[in-house]
Amino acid sequence: MSAKPQGLESSSGNRPKVTVLSLAEKHRRGEPITMLTAYDYPTARAVDEAGIDAILVGDSLAMVVLGHPNTLAVTMEEMLHHARAVSRGARRPLLIGDMPFMSYQSDAGQAIRNAGRFLQEAGMEAVKLEGGRPVAETARNIVRAGIPVMGHVGLTPQSLNTLGGWRVQGRSAPSARALLDDALALEDAGCFALVLESVPERVAAHVTERLGIPTIGIGAGAGTSGQVLVLSDLLGLYDRFTPKFAKRYAELAPAMVGAAAAYRTEVEARQFPAREHTYAIPDEEWRGFLAATENAPTKLAKGTSR
Numbered sequence: 001m002s003a004k005p006q007g008l009e010s011s012s013g014n015r016p017k018v019t020v021l022s023l024a025e026k027h028r029r030g031e032p033i034t035m036l037t038a039y040d041y042p043t044a045r046a047v048d049e050a051g052i053d054a055i056l057v058g059d060s061l062a063m064v065v066l067g068h069p070n071t072l073a074v075t076m077e078e079m080l081h082h083a084r085a086v087s088r089g090a091r092r093p094l095l096i097g098d099m100p101f102m103s104y105q106s107d108a109g110q111a112i113r114n115a116g117r118f119l120q121e122a123g124m125e126a127v128k129l130e131g132g133r134p135v136a137e138t139a140r141n142i143v144r145a146g147i148p149v150m151g152h153v154g155l156t157p158q159s160l161n162t163l164g165g166w167r168v169q170g171r172s173a174p175s176a177r178a179l180l181d182d183a184l185a186l187e188d189a190g191c192f193a194l195v196l197e198s199v200p201e202r203v204a205a206h207v208t209e210r211l212g213i214p215t216i217g218i219g220a221g222a223g224t225s226g227q228v229l230v231l232s233d234l235l236g237l238y239d240r241f242t243p244k245f246a247k248r249y250a251e252l253a254p255a256m257v258g259a260a261a262a263y264r265t266e267v268e269a270r271q272f273p274a275r276e277h278t279y280a281i282p283d284e285e286w287r288g289f290l291a292a293t294e295n296a297p298t299k300l301a302k303g304t305s306r
């Protein structure tokens with residue numbers, strides 16, 4: 001059963017639905033692929049309306065929406081809850097569910113079942129998982145089950161504790177080589193695209209040239225096949241941790257505080273609600289109401305229950 005509702009018109013006009021195939025064609029034409037994260041109905045609608053190719057319901061949800069210090073705490077149930085809302089808001093972009101920490105690492109059966117839940121219960125059309133050669137077999141098994149997989153190499157936040165922090169990856173010759181081998185293994189496993197996160201520009205461009213599938217960069221420079229940003233970074237809604245690559249296109253946090261403070265000021269000054277925010281009762285009905293209640297007791301006596 002798909003979680004996608006019937007009757008929601010595409011807010012991005014008549015442009016055709018993005019699929020893994022149309023994404024591959026865009027890549028073949030040499031056109032940059034655009035991806036953004038979204039976490040709920042309004043953000044999904046905005047990203048769809050902006051004409052973005054792919055939406056990732058990222059496990060960055062843990063940090064930028066749920067307030068955790070890193071991505072490790074978010075669960076399958078939480079990811080599915082948000083993915084369902086995204087699929088109700090977006091029609092045209094390819095929808096990708098991010099497999100959270102411990103949803104695919106322990107065994108192949110668990111990985112396939114959890115990947116399947118994103119499609120079956122939340123209206124997603126693909127999944128993403130983190131890691132290189134160690135997860136290549138898992139990716140292959142999920143693809144064999146009919147589920148498109150996006151890989152993710154470089155800085156993989158779910159391995160924060162083994163990486164020793166939020167560090168750029170592939171800065172030495174051996175680690176750049178390891179990164180290339182990871183990327184090639186994921187392509188061989190059948191991934192339709194790869195996220196390259198926090199990788200030196202030259203390394204990311206080289207990996208991109210060596211692959212047939214598109215690379216989607218975040219902190220990986222301009223030589224990748226496409227770009228992804230965390231929506232909350234782009235909107236200026238998250239300031240606990242702002243990486244160098246997170247360009248802000250808006251400052252919504254101060255706008256939110258400003259709007260809430262203006263509301264408070266108007267309520268306290270009895271300026272809100274005004275006439276235009278208020279419902280009226282016709283005069284005749286009002287008089288009838290007053291007449292009917294004229295002799296009625298105005299308040300219940302103390303201690304009387306209804």
Ligand code: KIV
Nearest residue numbers: 037058059060195228
């Ligand atoms: O969870 C996320 O938002 C991601 C992107 C940074 C690619 O994985």
